[in-house]
Amino acid sequence: MGAMDEMIDAAVIGQLARLLRQVGVEPTALGAARVADQKLRRRVDVVRDALLVDLPPGYRETAAAVRAAFEDEAFAGWMLWPVSEAVVDRALASGSALCFDDALDVLALLTTRLSGEFAIRRMLDAGLERTLEVATRWTEDPDLHVRRLASEGTRSHLPWATGVPELVWRPGVTRPIVDALYTDESEYVRRSVANHVNDLARDDPDLAADIVAGWLDRPDGNTPRVARHALRTLVKKGHPGALALMGFEGSDFRVDGPRVDDHEVPLGGDVRFTAQVTNTGTLPARTAIDYVLHFRKARGELRPKVFKLTTRSIAPGETVAVDTSYSFRARTTRTFHLGEHAIELQVNGRPHGRATFDLVEQEESS
Known part of the structure; x- marks a missing residue:
């Protein structure tokens, strides 16, 4: 209990x-x-x-x-x-x-x-x-x-x-x-x-x-x-x-990525990914940068969950680097299922890019 x-x-x-x-x-x-x-x-x-x-x-x-x-x-x-x-x-x-x-x-x-x-x-x-x-x-x-x-x-x-x-x-x-x-x-x-x-x-x-x-x-x-x-x-x-x-304005962005470090992530491990967000507009843009992790469910479909990354102002021509990870360690609030998952970056509510990876069984230590 x-x-x-x-x-x-x-x-x-x-x-x-x-x-x-x-x-x-x-x-x-x-x-x-x-x-x-x-x-x-x-x-x-x-x-x-x-x-x-x-x-x-x-x-x-x-x-x-x-x-x-x-x-x-x-x-x-x-x-x-x-x-x-x-x-x-x-x-x-x-x-x-x-x-x-x-x-x-x-x-x-x-x-x-x-x-x-x-x-x-x-x-x-x-x-x-x-x-x-x-x-x-x-x-x-x-x-x-x-x-x-x-x-x-x-x-x-x-x-x-x-x-x-x-x-x-x-x-x-x-x-x-x-x-x-x-x-x-x-x-x-x-x-x-x-x-x-x-x-x-x-x-x-x-x-x-x-x-x-x-x-x-x-x-x-x-x-x-x-x-x-x-x-x-x-x-x-x-x-x-x-x-x-909330003051998040601007839609002129170039997003490079996200890119995952490894395309096979063991259950219990972390998926790490990077991206770059560039303001291609002519005015400063206050941005909410999040990422969307598409989890595989028991029946095989993918279901998105949004996670916050950062909020900040980006000057015209400025590039912001994103470097973060998500842990697949066991937890009581979520059940993980093996197979393909996906990550997107989200800037001011709009999705950008898509990277996939497979969640696989953790290797047993010898």
Whole structure:
């Protein structure tokens, strides 16, 4: 099991049981819950299901017990993820609009000690308009964790989280939230806002660029950094509007290369390549120089992945040398497949050149 999986273990469950017993909830099912050798998401589900057995059957009684437990400062951390899921389950099962709204208030309370970004997804799915109305009000909350929940919980592609299809179909519905928070005093909140807009770029690239253009028309000292982070994927993909907003101008380039040092790269080794980029225009050009590595997939097709190299201004007639490498050492985030791969250079979003190489079995040492 990974370190994240251990965030909810027997000790955390025991602590949660003790805290619930203090407020009159007998944690019988919780005490019998076993999460060893389970992934974190499954651990959350196991504990949530046990809580739904132990907590009072009605929403209001459950919410009262959770609020009472919150009086103890030890009621905090990862144990709150399954607690928040249980609260949402009770609220949705009630069918009551009042309970729905109250559950959002409970999430705002719990998020001050652990983010409610995962539990709120079912609220969004069940009542998008109402949840977004409340989340928009949260953008003015004095607690930075609540303001962040407004942005993070409503991301269209939040990692680890349950999908909310309507956020993907209607990417503009969260714009009031990010527009209210891009100048937030907290970097924690601003970073969430940038990631939120980067998610939007997957669904509606032009909308994401338009949002950032609006920010840059009304900037504060942090806005350029927030804008760069929000547009990072669009810049890699060569979106014209994003490139212009980030000041990457110029399309008159001569690119020699890329050239790979070796056309056979052993699994576990590095592919090294070089190139030269010359500004053939008459004006200085601010450039984003990246490279595209086309990885071979299990079925044999090639799939591109863009990697950043450098950003710099290139004077007319100036040549910039590129010399870098990529490692094929084993990693948990990517599986490598033997066979032909390819590399392209990308300058201000436009691909140049193409070099191929074969990823081969590593020779066994004698």
